[in-house]
Amino acid sequence: MEDTLRFLIVIALVGLLLLLRFDAHRFGTAEYDDETANGGVRPWLRRLAWYSLGAVLIYAVFRVHPQPISVLHLDLGRDRQLSIGLGLLLGLLGTSLAFAFAWVRYRRFRLPPARHYPGAAVNVIGTAVLDEALFRGIILGLLLSFSWPVELAIAFQAAFYGLATRLGAPGRSRGMLIISVGIGAVAGSLTVQTLGIGAAIVGHAMTRCAIFLATGHAGQVRPSGREPEEQLGRSMPPDGWEVVTDRANAATDADPASDAHGEQGGLRPVRPG
Numbered sequence: 001m002e003d004t005l006r007f008l009i010v011i012a013l014v015g016l017l018l019l020l021r022f023d024a025h026r027f028g029t030a031e032y033d034d035e036t037a038n039g040g041v042r043p044w045l046r047r048l049a050w051y052s053l054g055a056v057l058i059y060a061v062f063r064v065h066p067q068p069i070s071v072l073h074l075d076l077g078r079d080r081q082l083s084i085g086l087g088l089l090l091g092l093l094g095t096s097l098a099f100a101f102a103w104v105r106y107r108r109f110r111l112p113p114a115r116h117y118p119g120a121a122v123n124v125i126g127t128a129v130l131d132e133a134l135f136r137g138i139i140l141g142l143l144l145s146f147s148w149p150v151e152l153a154i155a156f157q158a159a160f161y162g163l164a165t166r167l168g169a170p171g172r173s174r175g176m177l178i179i180s181v182g183i184g185a186v187a188g189s190l191t192v193q194t195l196g197i198g199a200a201i202v203g204h205a206m207t208r209c210a211i212f213l214a215t216g217h218a219g220q221v222r223p224s225g226r227e228p229e230e231q232l233g234r235s236m237p238p239d240g241w242e243v244v245t246d247r248a249n250a251a252t253d254a255d256p257a258s259d260a261h262g263e264q265g266g267l268r269p270v271r272p273g
Contacts (some may be wrong), residue, residue: 002177006064014142017134020053020136030127031165031176033220047122054130061138070195072141074133077196086190087199091206094183098207101175104216110216120209120218128204135161135184136191136200154188173221176211183207244250 025028027050028043060067069075077083102109112120135157143153161184162168167177187200215221 003066006066009064010061010138010142013057014134015065017054017061017130018164019055019137020050020057020164021130021134024050024127025166029123030131031167031220032123032218043079044119047119047126051122051126051130054126054134058130058133058138071145073191073196074168075196076198077194079194080196080198083190083194083196083198086194087202088206090183090186090190090199090203091187091210094179094203094207095210097179097182098210099214101179105173105175105215105221109214112212112216112218116212116216116218120212123218124205124208124212128208129202131161131199132187132191132200132204136187137197140188140191141152150192154185154192157188158182158184176221179207179211182243206244 021030025032028047029047029050058074062074065072065082099109139160140153140157143156144150148156152207158181162177162181164178165177167173183204187203190198190199190203211221212218
């Protein structure tokens with residue numbers, strides 16, 4: 001009876017964690033896109049509330065579940081040095097993908113403004129810990145405890161993670177969705193191999209940091225044509241516009257006196273009659 005009650009409480013806590021993850025954009029966390037919002041204390045309070053609620057719920061799962069380490073992998077791993085080393089390799093893979101994506105998307109690397117660094121640092125660490133504990137730890141561990149095949153459990157949690165990030169919604173970056181799902185699948189494999197989420201947290205955090213540095217966004221990469229420099233480029237005249245002339249204005253270009261009357265640049269005023 002006690003084991004059944006504990007299991008039901010864990011399922012309820014997992015449901016609350018999933019609701020919190022799906023609603024991350026309201027708190028301005030994870031894959032958020034409120035970098036143009038007004039600053040101040042309120043955005044920081046919203047973000048800290050999201051991280052705090054997530055930490056409290058994960059701790060509750062750790063306390064309620066009878067085997068939080070051996071089943072749910074809520075630990076760094078049996079061999080911590082191996083876990084950190086594999087996490088660094090995953091981070092290098094994620095970093096390469098992030099910079100390759102930025103080069104294909106922008107044809108350059110968009111170094112972020114200095115004001116975004118504090119929020120990005122908190123977002124990188126907080127989101128990595130919560131996501132890995134929930135998806136690669138709790139959900140993957142529960143699936144394996146139900147005798148799911150390892151490959152199927154890893155694929156399911158990675159796809160579920162892609163849905164939770166909302167990167168598949170209309171107008172979102174498909175490249176970022178592929179990176180997130182791919183990193184989630186590799187992180188799941190490392191969790192099974194090391195019996196802990198330490199490697200997944202390190203790799204996830206490094207990947208998010210690389211995305212921030214390469215794309216200039218602490219959260220959501222904006223769709224094509226929505227970046228400030230792209231919108232400004234559409235409002236500018238095309239290259240070479242200043243050298244375009246016509247036959248009617250050729251004479252004024254050769255007449256220096258025309259400049260004295262304000263007829264400059266090959267343009268002539270229209271006179272009535």
